[in-house]
Amino acid sequence: MDRLDKILVSQNVGSRKEVQKLIKDGAVCVNGECIRQPQHKVNAVADDITVSGQPLLYSKYVYIMMNKPAGVLSASNDKRAETVIDLLPKDFQRPGLFPAGRLDKDTEGLLIITNDGEFAHNMLSPKKHVEKKYIAELDGEITDDMIEKFEQGIVFADGTRCLPGKLEIDSKNPAKTTAVVTICEGKFHQVKKMFAVCGKNVVHLKRISIGNLYLDGNLPIGSCKTLSELDKLSIFMGKMY
Template sequence: MRLDKFLVECGVGSRSEVKKLISCAEILVDKKICKDNKKNIDEVNTVVEYKETRVIYQEFRYYKLYKLDGYITATEDKKDKTVMELLPEWVNKKDLFPVGRLDKDTEGLLLFTNDGKLAHELTSPKKHVDKIYRVLLKEEIGEEEIKKLEEGVDIGGYITQPAKVEKINSKEILLNIKEGKFHQVKKMLKAVENEVIYLKRETFGKLTLEDMFLGEVREINREDVI
């Protein structure tokens, strides 16, 4: 792989930016300054350094975020703040995108990757990936409403798949679903004549929030995800 392409793929900068770094003697290759942006390197074994730190090549990258409310799940938007703005500087954002979606006013677990194949596996309706939400309700919820949620409800011409509900108290539940329809949780509770006043996704497949704090980002491995 060419040195400039390697640096771009690793998120050091754009092609023009890394060419400037190379020409300004900012890049070391095997402990020596390299000013040849076309130099071919072994992306695994060649030691490339920038700012005294080795640049490690990773074709695919995975990060999990404890999303705050007030941000939409998109890579860019002309009106609203996006979840990309919650990612700190150290995150390699090249080709990164959020997997699935959380509503603007929803908190919780959100995965970012540049691995399109994995993203498809996690969001395909055929894969039935569990997603658990903590839901605070406006009204008390009874056993009859819980049974309806577990059996499937009509959310506007679509009957949801069977779900699992754990009742925490009269106005709080953990809702486990395998789908990701637009505003699905809110629509499901509306279908049983209730209203969501707070929503947080706590798990997504194998991923959990663990002891993360609101707004925190962690880099993870593919094995952590699926």
């Protein structure tokens, strides 16, 4: 059981002040009864709640796919720069949303935004072996030696060892300067650092998949959509090792 106003705020019906006014104005009903007390306790799952005659379709957690643009921070809030949460349309906004796994500011592509901490942990933990796939444009050609180093596990200058990854040449690029990278970790600037160890710089980086969930090719940069149950399940179907 929870306060009626708190539940309505959690479902993006409005701000706390706006929701309390709706309740006091008689716009909210619970099981057919008009409720005018914001502190009234309800069961969000079992009770029938309507707002201005429209049923409230309650969901505790939300899962959003975003095609992240470059130049935006993967953070919940930042006083100095625009974040991915700032990009969400009003009807996607919810308290407690956060990006599940950061993409560098200048990296584009698939980003999951949610308010489900356990889901995010399972998706990101290296122990779960959920693969993340990237397209990386480099300032030089990919060599067999680089491919072997990725398979063995890149070691950074500070001694940090990455788990084995997979490096492939993008068959669409005859110049051999575009790579498809698959890893199951998310260390800070990991893909860029891995290539730096091999003497190459990343010119452009885009994440295209997490597990078996691929970035929707029809989703414009900066746009987002909610994930279906099948989408969520597909994330844990693609595992390395």
